Amino acid sequence: MEPGAGDGAPHYNENNGYRRPGAMSPASSTDAAREADRIRPVLKRLWEQKRWDPATVRAALLHLGYEEERTGSNGKSHGGTLMVRAMNSRFTDGREVTPEGALVGLRVHTDACVTAFVQKSNYEVTTNGPYPETGCFEPPSGH
Numbered sequence: 001m002e003p004g005a006g007d008g009a010p011h012y013n014e015n016n017g018y019r020r021p022g023a024m025s026p027a028s029s030t031d032a033a034r035e036a037d038r039i040r041p042v043l044k045r046l047w048e049q050k051r052w053d054p055a056t057v058r059a060a061l062l063h064l065g066y067e068e069e070r071t072g073s074n075g076k077s078h079g080g081t082l083m084v085r086a087m088n089s090r091f092t093d094g095r096e097v098t099p100e101g102a103l104v105g106l107r108v109h110t111d112a113c114v115t116a117f118v119q120k121s122n123y124e125v126t127t128n129g130p131y132p133e134t135g136c137f138e139p140p141s142g143h
Contacts, residue, residue, distance in 0.1 A: 020131070021113075021128040021129040021130060021131050021138075022111060022129035022130050022131070022132070023111065023129050024109075024111050024112045024127070024128070024129045025109075025111055025112075028108065028109040028111050028112035029112065029127065031108050031109060031112060032108045032109075032112040032113065032114055032127035032128075033127055035106055035108050035114045036114045036116075036125045036126070036127050038064055039061065039064070039104065039106065039114055039116055039125050040116075040125045042060050042061060042064065043057070043104075043116055043118045043123045043125060044123065045060075046060060046118055046123075047118050047122070047123045050120075052100060052101045052102055052118040052119055052120065052123075053100070053102065054084050054085055054086055054102040056102075057084050057102040057104065057118060058082075058084040058102075061082055061084065061104065061106075062082070066080075066081060066082040066106060067079065067080035067081060067082060068080045068082050068083070068084075069081060069082060069083050069107070081106055081107040081108070082104075082105075082106050082107075083104070083105040083106075083107075083135075083136065083137070084102055084103070084104050084105075085102070085103050086098055086101075086102065086103070087099045087100070087101040087102065087103055087117065087119060088103070088140055099119060099120075100119060100120055101117060101118055101119030101120065102117065102118055102119075103115075103116075103117050103137060104116040104117065104118075104125075105135060105136030105137050106136065107130070107135065107136055108127075110130075111129055111130065112127065112128075112129060112130075113127065113128055113129065113130055113135070113136035114126070114127055114136070115127075115128055115136050115137065115138070
């Protein structure tokens with residue numbers, strides 16, 4: 001069995017490497033924590049106001065001075081560090097359902113992100129290194 005292999009499945013670490021965020025340097029971790037502290041009260045206020053749609057969340061965070069990430073057709077970044085999108089869909093009661101709410105990703109440095117969500121039941125703001133394939137957002141599970 002591999003060290004840290006979760007439930008002991010063969011090749012667990014290898015098969016799930018895409019779901020582990022990269023490491024942050026101490027300085028980047030400090031910067032990410034500072035940005036998380038700016039975002040947290042905004043999401044708390046929106047949650048208390050029951051306003052968690054992506055457009056409202058995006059507008060509130062742009063008001064803090066962040067710029068929305070822009071990418072070209074080739075996927076290359078053209079600036080900006082903020083991404084706000086709908087919650088991930090999930091299979092519920094025999095169909096795909098996208099819950100109300102918004103996911104937030106803020107690229108603080110190449111090795112540091114703030115990730116957050118706000119939805120009907122709660123909100124959360126955390127920091128992490130980027131994921132190999134999906135940047136600031138945790139990738140959906142594979143199978």
